[in-house]
Amino acid sequence: MKLIIADDEELIRLGLEKICLREVPGAEVVGSHRNGAEAWNQLSELARGEIDVLITDIRMPVADGFELIRRCRERWPDLPIIVLSGFNDFEYARRALRFDVTDYLLKPIDKPELIALLERIRLEYAPVPETGGSPDHYAVERLKAIIEREYTQPLEFAELAERIEMNPSYVSRLFKNVTGQTLTDYLIGVRMAHAKRLLTQQPELKNYEIAERIGYGDPVHFNKLFKKTVGVTPKDYRHTVQREK
Numbered sequence: 001m002k003l004i005i006a007d008d009e010e011l012i013r014l015g016l017e018k019i020c021l022r023e024v025p026g027a028e029v030v031g032s033h034r035n036g037a038e039a040w041n042q043l044s045e046l047a048r049g050e051i052d053v054l055i056t057d058i059r060m061p062v063a064d065g066f067e068l069i070r071r072c073r074e075r076w077p078d079l080p081i082i083v084l085s086g087f088n089d090f091e092y093a094r095r096a097l098r099f100d101v102t103d104y105l106l107k108p109i110d111k112p113e114l115i116a117l118l119e120r121i122r123l124e125y126a127p128v129p130e131t132g133g134s135p136d137h138y139a140v141e142r143l144k145a146i147i148e149r150e151y152t153q154p155l156e157f158a159e160l161a162e163r164i165e166m167n168p169s170y171v172s173r174l175f176k177n178v179t180g181q182t183l184t185d186y187l188i189g190v191r192m193a194h195a196k197r198l199l200t201q202q203p204e205l206k207n208y209e210i211a212e213r214i215g216y217g218d219p220v221h222f223n224k225l226f227k228k229t230v231g232v233t234p235k236d237y238r239h240t241v242q243r244e245k
Contacts, residue, residue: 001122002050004031006039006068007057007084012107016055019111024118036063040071048076053121055082069099080121084109106224120182123173139164140178143171144186151190152215157183191215192229195222199238207234 003020007013013032020027030051033039040063043051054072058065065083072079083104103117142164147155160183161168175183191214198210205213211222226234 001027001052001118002030003027003053003055004033004039004043004051005029005055006033006036006060006065007055008034008060009057010034012057012084012109016109016114019109019114020118023111023115024122026122027118035060036065036068038062039068043068043072044075048079051076051079052125053080053082053118055084057084059085066099069101073099080125082114082117104228106228110221110224116182116184119172120176120184123169123176136174137178139166139171140175143175143183144179147183147187148190151187151194152213154215155187188225188229192226195226195234196230196237199234200241203238203242210234 001024005013005016005020007016013034017029017032020029031039031042033042036056039054039056043054054068056065056068060068069081069083072081077100080102081099083101084107085104086107102121105114105117143160146160146163157172158168161171164171166174172183175181175186179186181189194214195210198205198213207223208219211217211219214222216222216225223233226237230237232240
């Protein structure tokens with residue numbers, strides 16, 4: 001997997017490089033740039049097979065992330081692009097969705113979230129096997145049932161695959177092929193649905209208590225995921241529901 005990184009903050013670039021090279025099998029950082037113009041100078045010289053993923057910040061000098069993404073989309077409509085943004089730039093970053101970006105991550109970058117996203121991209125662009133009918137669909141339904149029953153637990157997908165006696169990589173691709181969602185996204189969706197129910201029905205609960213009840217030990221991570229998934233913070237969601245009553 002060949003990656004190019006664009007971010008004007010050197011520490012973030014170096015951190016991303018380290019995560020990709022150490023934690024993502026087969027990852028190769030072929031370019032690391034401090035602005036969109038520098039990144040495009042390299043990208044414009046590459047063929048599609050020479051780049052697999054672009055990771056770019058939105059706010060950068062010379063040429064920002066929007067300009068870089070626009071140029072990339074004109075050249076490669078299908079290039080996976082991961083957008084980075086600060087928490088206060090959340091709405092600004094969401095504009096990038098118009099360019100059909102793969103996903104966006106809030107800073108400070110959550111290492112497991114980045115690794116899971118890159119793995120998802122790797123699997124989506126690998127050959128996807130045809131599903132084998134009832135047995136495969138039954139396996140997917142078993143996985144969904146386990147997740148919906150045990151969403152409060154720290155689920156490891158390799159262990160889930162072992163429980164249904166299937167290869168982890170195959171299970172990941174199969175689940176995506178059948179449901180249109182990754183296992184990670186499905187788990188997040190289940191947890192956020194329960195979080196909304198708790199926010200609505202038990203307003204006395206603190207954010208950290210809700211986070212713990214749905215499987216997140218870190219309330220900050222829960223807040224980031226909730227806003228990314230629902231579009232508002234847990235606090236704002238609770239206030240909106242209360243006003244509507």
